[in-house]
Each structure stands twice: as C-alpha cells, then as structure tokens.
C-alpha cells in the first residue's frame with residue numbers, strides 16, 4: 001500500500017498564538033506580558049521581593065517582570081532592567097532600563113550593585129531545532145549566573161530560566177555549589193508545550209578566602 005503524500009502547507013496550530021487565561025489577565029491588569037504570572041508564583045512560593053531591595057532583571061522586555069518588581073520594591077528600591085529590545089512600558093522612578101546584549105555588557109550591569117536579587121528570563125529566539133535552542137538557552141543561563149555570582153550580595157537570590165536539556169544536572173550543581181539552597185520551579189503559567197524551568201539559588205554563599 002502506498003502512503004498518501006502529506007498535504008503541502010499543512011501546519012500544526014501554534015500554541016502561542018491564542019491568548020490564554022494568563023494573557024487575558026495580564027492585559028486586564030496592565031502588564032506587558034503574561035510572563036508576569038511566572039514571577040508572581042515564584043515570588044509567592046519563595047518570598048523573594050520586598051520593599052527597598054536592589055534587583056537586576058536580565059531579559060526584561062517587554063517589561064512585565066520589571067513592572068511587578070517595581071511594585072514590590074517600592075520607591076526605596078532600585079531596579080536595573082536590561083534587554084536587547086526596548087521595553088513596551090514605562091517604569092516608575094525606581095526602575096531604570098538599559099538596552100544592550102547581556103552576553104557582552106560589563107560595568108553597565110553593576111549600576112545598582114550589589115544586588116539582593118538577580119533575575120533572568122532571557123530566552124533565545126527559538127529556531128525550531130530543539131538541541132540548538134537548548135544550547136543557546138544554556139549559554140544565556142550560564143551568563144546570567146556568572147553575572148549574579150559577581151554582583152549579588154552575600155545571602156542574595158538568583159532566579160534563572162533555562163530550557164530543560166542535557167546540561168541541566170551541570171547547571172543545578174553549579175547553583176548548589178554557590179547558594180545555600182537550590183530549587184527548580186515550573187510555574188503554572190509556563191505553557192504545556194514549553195520545556196522551560198526556573199532554577200532558583202537562595203542564599204548566595206560568602207566566598208571564604210583560602211587559609212595559608
């Protein structure tokens with residue numbers, strides 16, 4: 001029996017195209033993106049954000065995490081939001097935006113350092129080739145973690161997004177080594193088709209100088 005040829009141009013529906021309950025809620029609440037509910041859940045579970053904190057938000061555009069952070073840290077806090085693309089919202093006075101590539105920026109990232117919290121929701125432009133996407137996600141995560149290790153206060157917190165893949169155990173081990181506790185969270189707002197998770201390091205360890 002010969003198999004019927006596949007119909008040309010027939011594609012699977014794009015699961016990201018249709019606004020879901022989170023997209024609708026974000027729009028109603030005036031947030032730039034549905035991603036805000038991922039950070040909200042992480043924050044509710046781990047109690048990360050409060051008034052007066054200094055926060056770095058890597059991969060901040062279109063801006064919903066930064067909006068949420070500004071609400072939580074209040075006027076006495078400081079937020080530096082960084083992205084290659086511009087934000088789609090205007091942040092209140094405690095928030096500053098810097099447009100650039102987090103893979104190559106240097107001292108610009110230290111504007112409000114040392115930080116209490118470093119966040120990274122950075123994601124590569126996906127190619128539809130899973131392995132490549134995962135490798136690029138790993139690079140962004142690894143860079144965010146290095147920035148966090150350089151700029152966090154002792155006791156500080158790191159939250160980084162990564163696409164689950166082969167390098168995951170290595171990533172988790174690196175975080176475990178540098179923080180008191182490591183948690184891996186997949187908030188409910190993460191779409192079913194997505195393989196992203198958030199690795200959270202709580203309590204940046206203080207580097208102890210080697211003894212003689």
Ligand SMILES: C[S@@+](CC[C@H](N)C(=O)[O-])C[C@H]1O[C@@H](n2cnc3c(N)ncnc32)[C@H](O)[C@@H]1O
Pocket residue numbers: 032033035036058059060061062063064065066082083084085100101102103121122123124125140
């Ligand atoms: C999922 S979006 C972030 C959504 C954001 N947290 C929000 O709530 O609006 C991922 C972002 O990572 C950014 N990004 C990816 N690679 C980057 C890089 N090398 N430097 C800075 N931003 C980067 C993209 O431009 C994109 O805006």
